[in-house]
Amino acid sequence: MQFHGNLTEAGSTRRVRAALLVDEPGQSPQTLCLAREDDTPVVQVSVADVIPAIGGGDTRLRLASGDIFHLAASTDSRPLEPFFPETVQRGAVLARIEAVGWRGATILAVLFLLLIAGIRFSIAPAGDLLAQLVPPHIVERGSSMVLQQLDTLLFEESQLPVVEQDRIRADFETLLPLVPAKFHNTRLHFRSAPGIGPNAFALPGNDIVLLDELVDFADNDDVVLGVLAHELGHVVHQHALRSVTRGAVVAIGVSLLVGSQDSIFEEIAGFGSSLVLSRQSREFEAEADGMAQGWIREAGRDKQALITFLEKLAAECGAMCEGGSILDSHPSLADRISALEN
Amino acid sequence: MTGQPQNPFANLPTSGQLQVGGQGGGANPPSGFGDRRAINRFTKLEFSGTAMDLFGIRLINIILIAVTVGIWIPWARVRNRRFFYNNTRILDDGLDYLATGFDLFKGWVVVTIILLAFYALPMLGVPFLQEGLSVLLLLVYPWALNKSLRFNARNLAWRDVRFDFHGSYLGSLWNFFLFPVIGILTFGLLLPMASRSMRDYIASRYSFGTAGFFSESSLGAYYGAGLKTLLLFLALFFPLMILLISTAAGAIIDGVSYAGDGNDSSNLALAVLNILMVQIHPLAFPLTLGFIFMVTGAYYRALTRNIMLGSLRLKVGVRFRSTVSGLVLAWIVATNLLLVIVSVGLLLPWAQVRQYKYLTENTEIRPITELTGFIDRQSRAGHSVGDAVGEAGDIEVSF
Numbered sequence: 001m002q003f004h005g006n007l008t009e010a011g012s013t014r015r016v017r018a019a020l021l022v023d024e025p026g027q028s029p030q031t032l033c034l035a036r037e038d039d040t041p042v043v044q045v046s047v048a049d050v051i052p053a054i055g056g057g058d059t060r061l062r063l064a065s066g067d068i069f070h071l072a073a074s075t076d077s078r079p080l081e082p083f084f085p086e087t088v089q090r091g092a093v094l095a096r097i098e099a100v101g102w103r104g105a106t107i108l109a110v111l112f113l114l115l116i117a118g119i120r121f122s123i124a125p126a127g128d129l130l131a132q133l134v135p136p137h138i139v140e141r142g143s144s145m146v147l148q149q150l151d152t153l154l155f156e157e158s159q160l161p162v163v164e165q166d167r168i169r170a171d172f173e174t175l176l177p178l179v180p181a182k183f184h185n186t187r188l189h190f191r192s193a194p195g196i197g198p199n200a201f202a203l204p205g206n207d208i209v210l211l212d213e214l215v216d217f218a219d220n221d222d223v224v225l226g227v228l229a230h231e232l233g234h235v236v237h238q239h240a241l242r243s244v245t246r247g248a249v250v251a252i253g254v255s256l257l258v259g260s261q262d263s264i265f266e267e268i269a270g271f272g273s274s275l276v277l278s279r280q281s282r283e284f285e286a287e288a289d290g291m292a293q294g295w296i297r298e299a300g301r302d303k304q305a306l307i308t309f310l311e312k313l314a315a316e317c318g319a320m321c322e323g324g325s326i327l328d329s330h331p332s333l334a335d336r337i338s339a340l341e342n
Numbered sequence: 343m344t345g346q347p348q349n350p351f352a353n354l355p356t357s358g359q360l361q362v363g364g365q366g367g368g369a370n371p372p373s374g375f376g377d378r379r380a381i382n383r384f385t386k387l388e389f390s391g392t393a394m395d396l397f398g399i400r401l402i403n404i405i406l407i408a409v410t411v412g413i414w415i416p417w418a419r420v421r422n423r424r425f426f427y428n429n430t431r432i433l434d435d436g437l438d439y440l441a442t443g444f445d446l447f448k449g450w451v452v453v454t455i456i457l458l459a460f461y462a463l464p465m466l467g468v469p470f471l472q473e474g475l476s477v478l479l480l481l482v483y484p485w486a487l488n489k490s491l492r493f494n495a496r497n498l499a500w501r502d503v504r505f506d507f508h509g510s511y512l513g514s515l516w517n518f519f520l521f522p523v524i525g526i527l528t529f530g531l532l533l534p535m536a537s538r539s540m541r542d543y544i545a546s547r548y549s550f551g552t553a554g555f556f557s558e559s560s561l562g563a564y565y566g567a568g569l570k571t572l573l574l575f576l577a578l579f580f581p582l583m584i585l586l587i588s589t590a591a592g593a594i595i596d597g598v599s600y601a602g603d604g605n606d607s608s609n610l611a612l613a614v615l616n617i618l619m620v621q622i623h624p625l626a627f628p629l630t631l632g633f634i635f636m637v638t639g640a641y642y643r644a645l646t647r648n649i650m651l652g653s654l655r656l657k658v659g660v661r662f663r664s665t666v667s668g669l670v671l672a673w674i675v676a677t678n679l680l681l682v683i684v685s686v687g688l689l690l691p692w693a694q695v696r697q698y699k700y701l702t703e704n705t706e707i708r709p710i711t712e713l714t715g716f717i718d719r720q721s722r723a724g725h726s727v728g729d730a731v732g733e734a735g736d737i738e739v740s741f
Contacts, residue, residue, distance in 0.1 A: 002350050008501040008502045009502070010502055011502055012501070012714070012716065012717055013500070013501040013502070013503050013714050013716040015501055019351070021350070024347035025347060027346065035349040036349075039349075041346070042348070042349050043346075051440070054399065054421065054424045054425045054429075055390065055429045056391055056395065057390060057428030057429045057436045058428070058435075058436050060438050070435065070436070097398075097402055098395070098398040098399045098402050099395070100397070100398040100401075105397055111401065112401055115404065115408070116687070256404065256407050256412065257687065269687070
């Protein structure tokens with residue numbers, strides 16, 4: 001058999017037409033010979049290394065002499081394989097699997113779509129499982145690190161008088177007996193952040209941050225308690241931690257799908273998954289609202305307060321912070337109010 | 343005694359090397375011997391890969407990455423690159439990408455360890471340690487970029503001669519980071535100058551074996567490209583703004599006031615804002631603007647690519663030419679993006695092959711002698727872990 005191709009001399013661009021010969025008349029069995037067009041006598045050769053063809057490219061064989069023999073991809077090189085070093089065989093197998101026909105491509109396309117769907121629907125369960133696997137002391141550590149970072153970058157010390165802080169804290173602690181024992185040590189931190197406005201946060205651990213701006217914005221203690229109950233809902237359901245772990249699952253999924261790709265398509269995949277995460281965040285908010293309303297009722301406090309607060313927020317802020325679109329982390333204020341009223 | 347078969351070329355008429363001219367009578371020589379015929383004329387590069395090939399490679403990669411929990415990624419990258427390079431044929435010979443997945447993997451391990459250490463820093467409790475080191479990492483960037491470019495150049499061979507890249511730290515810092523930023527800060531006034539500086543820098547730092555590349559393009563040509571791009575941007579942007587403003591003005595004439603007691607112009611601005619943010623979607627404007635930037639960016643890239651390749655020389659006078667049309671490339675980029683999104687990524691291989699093939703097949707090479715005189719530099723350092731570290735930093739400059 002003759003395998004025609006090009007022979008490039010080692011370390012140069014000098015090239016000549018050549019052929020590898022196997023089982024030709026007069027050739028010793030189990031030998032590989034090289035014939036060059038430019039008159040050099042036929043010599044026996046051995047193959048040192050092979051880079052298998054990919055797509056329509058050439059197979060690159062490095063001979064023991066250092067010269068390179070390029071074999072067209074259309075050539076069936078299987079009779080040559082016994083002369084290849086053993087490690088090469090695996091690559092050749094891979095190349096053969098990759099050369100799918102229309103039927104194979106269809107099967108792979110279906111698999112690909114299933115994989116995307118699989119990743120989409122495993123974000124929540126896999127992320128939540130991951131959250132459960134994180135040891136509690138790591139969560140606590142992380143939570144205090146987040147607070148430290150926020151203190152450096154965003155927060156200022158609270159200007160609330162100690163008396164007022166104590167009153168709010170005492171109020172807050174009436175809610176704690178209502179939640180599972182694991183969360184009885186939930187800490188309340190007072191901070192100020194004029195740039196953020198009236199807000200409160202739940203951190204990944206058992207930490208809640210209340211901003212002075214919210215206390216100023218609220219008309220009475222029942223409103224503040226309503227907001228704190230909402231944040232406590234986040235803590236009890238570990239929403240912050242689960243957002244982080246779900247985000248990690250998304251990051252892993254995106255890198256699996258487009259990990260070896262152009263960055264622009266990674267951006268697109270990232271954008272698509274942020275839609276999923278926003279949607280789940282809105283579900284978290286609704287869940288926290290629901291929990292808060294239950295505890296407020298159990299504590300015998302004004303369950304209208306949270307509704308009043310959201311209405312005031314809607315009135316003062318206008319359409320700009322209405323929320324609820326596919327990209328928002330919070331449901332629309334109107335939806336939250338009507339959900340709370342029912 | 344070892345038997346040697348007969349040389350199958352012995353009885354054939356010789357071709358290629360001894361053939362005179364290109365159009366000589368008789369049968370065409372088998373493919374692969376266009377060298378002589380290519381002398382002193384431009385020959386297009388070819389691309390022999392198909393979207394179907396890439397589709398198979400890509401999906402098998404995804405499955406292997408999933409099965410190996412990501413460890414396959416370096417190997418996947420290599421197969422991806424090999425597909426594009428191996429199928430890029432210059433005068434009938436494909437490029438060879440010589441790096442192995444394991445070479446890349448070694449770099450990844452080093453980078454992963456560095457990053458893990460970096461993210462674990464706050465555990466030490468030293469304030470501002472991480473912030474300080476972030477600045478340091480930023481300073482490492484030009485160095486890593488040079489390493490990455492060198493790694494990929496040294497692992498790329500045509501016939502048996504490899505490319506190389508010799509970047510300097512300051513050169514890369516200036517051309518890849520500082521000058522483009524200055525270009526943007528001057529509202530684009532210096533951007534064509536920055537593009538020219540960067541493209542010429544990249545070109546003249548590459549070498550093929552012992553032969554260097556060289557490029558000195560005209561600044562005027564870059565400003566011409568910049569001006570055309572600006573015109574295209576305005577042509578796309580203006581109709582949009584006019585539509586928006588006229589709708590807003592229409593709403594005001596209908597008696598809707600947005601500014602309370604404000605004057606007319608602030609009322610109009612608020613109306614525009616209202617239509618954009620509330621009536622359409624808060625993201626509609628940024629996304630549209632981003633899309634226009636992408637299209638005009640592709641247009642500008644095409645024009646500057648043509649300029650750079652037109653002035654590129656390889657020692658001994660090999661010339662190049664790029665005949666990419668800015669509008670066609672912009673069209674390809676825009677439609678690719680839409681098709682990829684609509685097909686949830688399924689058409690990505692097709693889109694990539696389409697764009698790459700268009701660029702490759704509109705690139706031409708013009709040798710002045712047979713390209714047999716190039717010699718490899720014989721430095722096998724292209725496999726060093728240090729170079730692979732830059733590569734693993736995920737930094738790439740498309741050439």
